[in-house]
Amino acid sequence: MRLSPARRGLIVAAGCAGLAGPAAAVTSQSFQVGATVVQGCVVATSGAGRWGSIDFGTVSGVAQGTMDADLLSGGAGGISIECTPGIAVSMSADAGDHAAGGVRRLATASGPGVPIPYQLFLDGGATAWTTQAVALPFAAGVSKRVVAVRGRATLVRPMAAGVYADTVRVTLSW
Numbered sequence: 001m002r003l004s005p006a007r008r009g010l011i012v013a014a015g016c017a018g019l020a021g022p023a024a025a026v027t028s029q030s031f032q033v034g035a036t037v038v039q040g041c042v043v044a045t046s047g048a049g050r051w052g053s054i055d056f057g058t059v060s061g062v063a064q065g066t067m068d069a070d071l072l073s074g075g076a077g078g079i080s081i082e083c084t085p086g087i088a089v090s091m092s093a094d095a096g097d098h099a100a101g102g103v104r105r106l107a108t109a110s111g112p113g114v115p116i117p118y119q120l121f122l123d124g125g126a127t128a129w130t131t132q133a134v135a136l137p138f139a140a141g142v143s144k145r146v147v148a149v150r151g152r153a154t155l156v157r158p159m160a161a162g163v164y165a166d167t168v169r170v171t172l173s174w
Contacts, residue, residue, distance in 0.1 A: 039087045041172050044073060044080035051079050051170060054151040056106075056118075061159045071149035078146040081172070086140045089174045091147065092133040093120065096166040102130070106153065106164035113160035118153040120168070133173065 043051055052073030059067065070077050083089055098107040098115055105115035119128040129149075136147065 037084070039084040039174055041081055041083035041087070041089060041174060043172065044076075044082075052149075054149070056151065056153050059155065059159075061161055062157050063155050063159075064157050065155055067153045067155065069151050069153075071151070076146065078148040079170070080144070080146050081136070082144045083138050083174070085138060085143045087138050087174050089136040089138060089172060090133040091136050092131060092171050092173070093129060094169045094171075095131055096168045098166050104166060104168065106166050108160065108162035108164055110162060113162050113164065114156055116153050116156060116159065116164050118151050118166075121150045121152065123148050124150070136172075 045051055050073075052071045054069050054071045056067045056069045071079065073079060079091075081089070095102065096104045098105045100115070103117050104119065105117050107113070107115045121127070122129045122134060136145065138145065
């Protein structure tokens with residue numbers, strides 16, 4: 001079947017209509033970028049993942065009196081805390097693993113030694129740090145602070161030879 005030139009023109013026109021060129025392309029547009037910053041704190045730790053240690057050193061089994069020592073963490077004194085500026089933070093410590101009657105005590109892991117009572121003090125304070133939470137204010141624009149912790153052990157005589165220790169868990173809340 002042979003098509004007339006008029007019909008051929010219609011078929012070509014219909015085919016071309018389906019091949020319409022692209023619409024005008026958008027060459028620029030925008031998108032949103034954002035983040036939400038939440039309040040929080042980070043504590044510097046010693047290499048073992050602990051917040052430091054208080055070491056009263058070596059003492060004679062017949063010594064008496066008191067011994068003071070500061071918490072050292074990563075070679076620095078105290079607990080180094082970095083928080084969101086303006087945040088309200090509190091810090092509490094439990095009584096330790098060997099406490100009795102509300103008194104923290106160092107005890108030997110392997111012997112019959114009499115426990116050595118001790119107290120903790122914050123930021124050079126004269127009042128013992130009990131298990132009560134203590135406020136740590138971070139003023140606007142301030143994000144770092146070091147909380148000095150001092151331990152005071154009361155030596156009881158005679159003391160059996162051995163390694164005396166305790167573990168105190170500290171909690172930050174905000």
